[in-house]
Structure formats: C-alpha cells, structure tokens
Amino acid sequence: MSRRARAFAVAAALALVLGSGGLVSTAVAYDFDVSVDSIEDLSGLTAVVAHSDDGVNVRAEPGQDGEIIDKLPDGTVVALRVDEADTVYGDDDIRWWPVRLDGRDGWIAGFYLDNAGGASPSDDGSDGSNSGETPSFGAGDYAAATTDDGSGLNIRSGAGTDFERVGSVAEGDVVQVMDGPEYGDDGDAWYLITDGDVTGYVFAGYLSAASQPEAPADEPPHQEVVFDVGDYVASGDGDEINIRHRGYVGSEVIGAIESDAAVRIVGEATFDDEGLAWYKIEDGDVRGYALGDLLVVTDGPPPAPTGPTGGFIYPLGSYVFTQSYGCTGFSFEPYDANVGCNFHNGVDLAAPMYTPIMAADGGTVIAAGWCDCGLGYYVEIDHGNGFSTVYGHMAEQPYVFVGQQVNQGDVIGPVGSTGASTGPHVHFMVKQNGSTVNPADFL
Numbered sequence: 001m002s003r004r005a006r007a008f009a010v011a012a013a014l015a016l017v018l019g020s021g022g023l024v025s026t027a028v029a030y031d032f033d034v035s036v037d038s039i040e041d042l043s044g045l046t047a048v049v050a051h052s053d054d055g056v057n058v059r060a061e062p063g064q065d066g067e068i069i070d071k072l073p074d075g076t077v078v079a080l081r082v083d084e085a086d087t088v089y090g091d092d093d094i095r096w097w098p099v100r101l102d103g104r105d106g107w108i109a110g111f112y113l114d115n116a117g118g119a120s121p122s123d124d125g126s127d128g129s130n131s132g133e134t135p136s137f138g139a140g141d142y143a144a145a146t147t148d149d150g151s152g153l154n155i156r157s158g159a160g161t162d163f164e165r166v167g168s169v170a171e172g173d174v175v176q177v178m179d180g181p182e183y184g185d186d187g188d189a190w191y192l193i194t195d196g197d198v199t200g201y202v203f204a205g206y207l208s209a210a211s212q213p214e215a216p217a218d219e220p221p222h223q224e225v226v227f228d229v230g231d232y233v234a235s236g237d238g239d240e241i242n243i244r245h246r247g248y249v250g251s252e253v254i255g256a257i258e259s260d261a262a263v264r265i266v267g268e269a270t271f272d273d274e275g276l277a278w279y280k281i282e283d284g285d286v287r288g289y290a291l292g293d294l295l296v297v298t299d300g301p302p303p304a305p306t307g308p309t310g311g312f313i314y315p316l317g318s319y320v321f322t323q324s325y326g327c328t329g330f331s332f333e334p335y336d337a338n339v340g341c342n343f344h345n346g347v348d349l350a351a352p353m354y355t356p357i358m359a360a361d362g363g364t365v366i367a368a369g370w371c372d373c374g375l376g377y378y379v380e381i382d383h384g385n386g387f388s389t390v391y392g393h394m395a396e397q398p399y400v401f402v403g404q405q406v407n408q409g410d411v412i413g414p415v416g417s418t419g420a421s422t423g424p425h426v427h428f429m430v431k432q433n434g435s436t437v438n439p440a441d442f443l
Helices: none
Strands: 046-049 056-059 068-072 077-080 095-101 104-109 113-115 142-145 153-156 165-169 174-183 189-194 199-203 207-210 232-235 241-244 253-257 263-265 277-282 287-291 295-297 320-323 341-344 347-350 356-358 363-371 376-382 387-394 411-414 425-432 435-437
Touching: 056 095, 068 104, 165 199, 174 199, 199 320, 253 287, 363 387, 376 411, 387 411
Parallel strands: none
Antiparallel strands: 046 077, 046 113, 056 068, 056 104, 077 095, 095 104, 142 174, 142 207, 153 165, 153 199, 174 189, 189 199, 232 263, 232 295, 241 253, 241 287, 263 277, 277 287, 320 347, 347 425, 356 411, 363 376, 376 387, 387 425, 425 435
C-alpha cells in the first residue's frame, strides 16, 4: 500500500434520515480511509469530526440503529481504534469506524471523518501531519474528472444537483478551478470550474488533482478560418450536422443542426489534432461545436418581431456564467431576512468589456442611467405583461433612453464593471409583478 495516507475517496454512501415512515431521503457524502505499511502503524491514528451541520452521533454499535452515546461538533479529534477492531459495513452500506474519546469506545460513520494527522507515516518516513487530508483546490488549480463508473461529470449552473445542467466533463478531462468550495443544501462541496467553453459547478467528490494540460508538441497546419463571429451558417449538403460538446470528432454529441436550419457562430474557430476548423455555434437551444467543412454561409433568421414576444433570450451572445440566483456564500451580497441568507437577486454573465448587451425581450425602457444601488449604469425594460428585466454594471451611459420602445435582441448598452462589481459582467434580473424571480426559469 502507499506510504502516503491519501485515500480520501468519494463514495456514494447513503446518509439515512429516518422519520415515522422509515427511510425518507438519501445523500452522497464523503467516506474516509487510511493506508499504512504494517499493523504496527495502525496504533495511534486519529481523525477529526467534519461535514456536519449540528454535530455527529457516536453510537455504541456500528449502524443507524446503534445506541447514541454522544454527539460531537465538527473539529473534535477522536482516536481510531483500528488496531483493535476493523471497520464495519452495516446493512445500510455505510462504513463505520471504531473510535475512542475520553476513554469511551464507540462508532462513527466514515463520511463524517477527516484525517487529523495521527501516526500515519509520510513519504519520507517521518510523522506526517497532513498525509490524508480531503482533496481541496484553490483558484487557478487544475483538476481531473475521476468518477466511480467512468461516466464523467455534469457541469451545473449552481452548487447542487437541483441546478440546471449547462455542460459536462468527460472522464479524465482536466478543468481549471475558479472558486470554491461552495456547499449545497445537503452539505456536499462543489467547485466553480471552467473547461474553456463552459463555466459552472461540479461536485468536488469526483475531482482529483491534475497538472496543467500541455499544448501539443507538433501541431498540424490549421485550416483557413472562413467564418466570423456573428455569421449565420447552414448545412452545406442539406444533411443534418452533429453539434458536439468540444471541437473534435468523438466528443459528446449534444445536438444537431437540422437540414434546413440557420445557426449563428458565437465563438472563434478552434482546431482539432488534424488541424480541421470547428466553429462554436448556437441554435437557440444548444451551444456547441460544428465542423467547418460541413458548413456554408447563409442568411440569418427573419427580423425579431416588434414588441414583447412573451419569451426571454440571454442578454449576451457569448458569456461565462459566474453566479446563480438565490442564497450565496458571498458576504458582499445583501442579507434577505425573508429567506435567512445573503441573497443574489439575479444571474451574473461575464464577458469582455463593451460586449453588446441585448434586450431579453421587447418592451418599453423605464430606466436608463446610473443607480446608486450598486448596479452602476443600468437599464430596466417593462415588457407589459407583469414582467420586467434589469441589466446592471454597464460600462457607460446606456444606448437607450426612458420611454424608448425596443425589440428582443436590440443592443441596449455595453458590458462593463461600474457600481459594486468585481469584473466586467452583466447582472441580469427578471422581475415578476415587482419581485425578482430566477431568470433560469424563464430563459
């Protein structure tokens, strides 16, 4: 076995919550493990209680039915009795660890334990104080998708499985960590990552440390770029064309360009290992890559209808999703007593300075200028059906004025970072009858 106690694996352990009706919910949690060279090394190991909201039960016997003999808060260090008793898997498939605290023996579920140093030897044979810590990442680190079944990871718009899936990471693919960890309602840790095309949250348990990917040593000659961002393209031979998650044959197919459809190019060309050009396109539902050899320039769709359409589009043609709607761990967001948390009342879509911001739907401009509320230069549009939309942090005075009628897709101002902002982005809000709602439910 490895001399380094790095075996903090993520297991699909079932956290059982028992009520009058029996089993009512389950959740994925962290399991705990150690690895040592000999039986002598098992003596003196310790662990620290972690991952709980209101304390962890110590039971007289392994299993959810064991008598509760104590409750320990996070940060409590306990001795592991693994030199006296083996770990036990209960009928609930949870791994239980024998522990001792203040002379009392008991059992704790493994996913409520983290390594506390103990007597586990480090690589050089000396006592290691950090030999089995739960894998963690800082902004700028690289991580690889490492799942139990090789299926890869979903990228979501927020920290939790209830949030919208915005992309995926194939098994073994390397991504860059942008922020985190952020904890979901079930206590699971999530990191904000980017794969270069999609930015969103992935479950921390299925990430492992990785090195920055190396650029190919000998790149083949690239095809000439024949389409520009903003061009509309269609199938060159009238056949359906696959839209892929990334720009190469073999990447996940996430949609298709229909034989008679026109789609818009929304990103610069990328090149596969053979030097073939792939173009990032959007068809209104899916954003991905299509092989340039299969495309031809075509006319765009007919002009957008005048006035409100009853539906919303994203206010940017290309963006990085950086913050979702709802409760947030960021202390600079205002506290909302109604829900009991710091609350983000819109979504943040990052883009370079002066990227055009478009009206999400047609309507009447009811605000256009500076707001001391933290939005800086902003626009609000009344859509005449109980809905209005707000676009904050523009770089300068908006391009529209109060009372002006705009159509869906009209440019209303430039991306900026005015007001209470940490970088160029648009803070996009949707209001229904005067109260903010989650924009993701309407886009």
